[in-house]
Amino acid sequence: MVFFRIVATLALLFGAFYAPWWGTLFLGSVLLFVFKNYVEFLVVAFLFDLLYGLPPGGESLFSVARYSFLLFTSALVLFFIARELRNTLSFYS
Amino acid sequence: MSKAAWILAAPKGVMLDATAPLVADDGGGLFGGYFSSKKRLLEENTALKVRVMELEVLALANKRLREENEELKKEVGRFSGVHEEKLAAILARPNRIPYDTLVLDIGAEDSVAEGNLVLAGEDSLLGRVAQVFKKTSQVILYSAPGETLDVIVGPDNVSAIAEGNGGGNSRISLPRDIAVSEGDLIIAPSIDSLTLGVVGVVNANPADAFQEIMFKTPVNIQELRWVRIRLD
Numbered sequence: 001m002v003f004f005r006i007v008a009t010l011a012l013l014f015g016a017f018y019a020p021w022w023g024t025l026f027l028g029s030v031l032l033f034v035f036k037n038y039v040e041f042l043v044v045a046f047l048f049d050l051l052y053g054l055p056p057g058g059e060s061l062f063s064v065a066r067y068s069f070l071l072f073t074s075a076l077v078l079f080f081i082a083r084e085l086r087n088t089l090s091f092y093s
Numbered sequence: 094m095s096k097a098a099w100i101l102a103a104p105k106g107v108m109l110d111a112t113a114p115l116v117a118d119d120g121g122g123l124f125g126g127y128f129s130s131k132k133r134l135l136e137e138n139t140a141l142k143v144r145v146m147e148l149e150v151l152a153l154a155n156k157r158l159r160e161e162n163e164e165l166k167k168e169v170g171r172f173s174g175v176h177e178e179k180l181a182a183i184l185a186r187p188n189r190i191p192y193d194t195l196v197l198d199i200g201a202e203d204s205v206a207e208g209n210l211v212l213a214g215e216d217s218l219l220g221r222v223a224q225v226f227k228k229t230s231q232v233i234l235y236s237a238p239g240e241t242l243d244v245i246v247g248p249d250n251v252s253a254i255a256e257g258n259g260g261g262n263s264r265i266s267l268p269r270d271i272a273v274s275e276g277d278l279i280i281a282p283s284i285d286s287l288t289l290g291v292v293g294v295v296n297a298n299p300a301d302a303f304q305e306i307m308f309k310t311p312v313n314i315q316e317l318r319w320v321r322i323r324l325d
Contacts, residue, residue, distance in 0.1 A: 019189070020188060020189045021189060021190055021191045048190075051196075052185060052190040052192060052194060052196065052231075053192055053194075054192050054193075054194060054223075054233060054237055054238075054239075068192070070191050070192070071191065
């Protein structure tokens with residue numbers, strides 16, 4: 001399982017560089033349900049925002065108009081939703 | 094018409110009537126595009142060739158006027174000159190990233206500096222260099238939320254402030270009495286009149302003292318492969 005987790009994270013990282021942002025978000029959301037406490041998605045999303053986000057300029061880093069952590073915030077919300085859902089859902093294989 | 098001929102003609106008429114909407118030659122039928130007659134395609138081809146010729150003539154006239162404009166500016170001592178520009182390839186753009194930014198393949202090694210203007214096409218102003226790294230640089234588009242720029246709107250040269258709205262869109266708020274119509278140019282207040290956009294929508298509510306003007310860049314950022322960075 002650890003091996004698959006590493007491979008999935010590498011795929012997610014590859015997606016962050018080469019796929020559209022919504023592709024990364026979608027893949028990350030799926031992986032949140034596949035692996036328990038998949039914090040790697042948060043790290044990749046944070047890296048993505050650091051790379052491509054709006055530079056802070058003269059304004060505050062956290063100003064609403066120039067908020068640069070859209071993907072990370074989305075990933076964080078999805079992380080908690082997935083964690084709650086995983087506790088209530090049963091997976092059969 | 095004999096009885097036999099009527100018997101043969103009746104089903105033919107029914108079939109023709111039934112299939113007419115599908116094979117309509119005016120392009121409106123279900124398969125209209127596929128069954129267009131050769132004559133119609135030839136006519137369309139000729140019309141398009143004429144249109145291309147007209148546009149080529151217009152482009153030449155435009156070029157001549159531009160040169161004449163530069164010469165006149167030179168005469169009065171305000172020659173905008175040839176700027177030092179560098180071509181840059183776009184590595185990442187909106188659609189792949191959720192922000193109105195571009196990542197370019199040149200940086201400090203190629204003399205790119207923060208604040209350099211980024212242009213595309215003939216004279217379309219897209220944004221400014223916001224961060225410079227050794228081999229790459231990040232450009233913030235003027236359509237990014239929070240970005241503001243002084244602009245001149247329309248044929249009456251009305252000064253205004255354009256505010257980025259995200260997703261390639263910007264907006265301007267002006268008093269409702271100022272006449273602005275769709276298609277008016279929005280330019281940056283510089284000697285070489287860089288184009289920032291074309292007025293797309295004018296929202297004028299009779300109950301509001303202000304009108305809202307929405308515009309987009311004249312070039313499609315999704316289709317761009319290269320941009321020019323003005324180094325001076």
